[in-house]
Amino acid sequence: MSLQLVRYVLMAAMRDRMVWGIVAISVLGVCLSVFSGSAAVIEQDQFVITYLAGGLRLLSLIGLALFVVFYVRRSYDARDIEFLLTRPVSRGQFVTAHGVAFSLLAIFTGVFLALILAGFSFQFGYKDGFPLWALGVTFEYILVVNVAFFFAMVLSSPVTAGLATLGFYVLSRMTGELLSIAQSPQIEGGGQAFLALSVVMKVVSVIIPRFDLMAETSWLIYGGVDFHNWIFVIVQAVVFLALVLSATAIDLKRRQF
């Protein structure tokens, strides 16, 4: 792994004002959440935490994914990648360094979001589920930036890569619901087309992480997390990160410049 390359990516994030963008959108999200939460007649603190956790989680993720996609495609278009690969940096090192750099940005964003939520959660006395929620969101960001890296390397258009990343994210958040529909007894009465779609969904879900189980907003309010939740979050992050980074490395190794 090249530390210079990691530093180069992080400098690009600073140059593109990605960090400031995340901070600005978070401040806006906090204001909107507090304002919207104040419309509730009771449980205002729970509304604020829910809006903050749900809203900022998505906004920050979009910022991260867009930065990664546009950074990689710009590097391709400016022939930076070809130039870097002529240096004594192997293709494996290139993928690892970028994966680490993007993951560091994801960790920064996850920690920043966790700090904002900690300010509210601890003030309102909701502490039980917070540590796992913060860890889950950070891992979710790490996985999404690496998926964005993969799509940006594979797809030549930044728009397509951005949409593919967001589509992947939506699918990952919805997998639980979709699997429950696919396994519902009612699907058998829906005809062959529904049965075929349910089989497709089950097959697709093999390589789609369960983001709906990574960080549940209800943990922040009601706690209720146990040892199995911790293990699932950590194991899923490790297993899926290995899959997506190796897929990116395989694609780059086979690519002809």
Next chain:
Amino acid sequence: MSKKFQDFPLTVFFTLALAANVLLWNSSSKMQPRWANVPPPPTAAGLSASFLGDREMAYRTSAVALQSFGNGMTEVQALKDYNYDYLRKWFFLADKLNHKSDYVPFLAAYYFGATQNPQQLYPVIDYLRTVGKYPEKNKWWWLGQAVYLARHKLNDQKFALQLAEELAGTYHLGMPAWPLQMKAIIASDIGDKELAYGMMVEMLKSGADTMPPQEINFMLDYICNHILTPVQKGKDALCQGR
């Protein structure tokens, strides 16, 4: 040709477009959104999907929507005009998404329970009756609200007695005594003084060691001054000195 003259057709086109927008606004500004009553609720899976599987976000957003039904437009609707059958479905939809929160039970009991048409209260009471039996702390309160609505708003004393019996079933140490006393009070109100007396005495026998003194005093006072006649009171050992 001067530059000013070259731009003339474009300026005319822009002015016409602006005039067309003003004309359109003149027509569209009079169109007000109209409230078409409480809409049929989506399924829990559908609503959850709208928030990327975040059930807590779906619950909170639908709860605020419930609170705002009928009041988001230029006029405020009377509760009697609401479709309570659909409201019932919204209540249970919210319950599927989050059964721990007190937000929707609060709206059901204190907001939708204030309808001008008491016959609409059955869906509200049905919902509060379900929520009130959940084992979470203080959920019994909502069953107490169901008893209140049935007894005082609906004036259906038999139904209220039935609910009060269910409320008494939720009693555990640490709760105030009124959920336990409610069935005896309602039985007394509907004229079944013998049943009310029996219940109160039974509660005194079984709970005298655990109930606070003020609750015991209240029950003795209720027996002696509300359930028993002055003649019966004079003969009853419990009422000596009262």
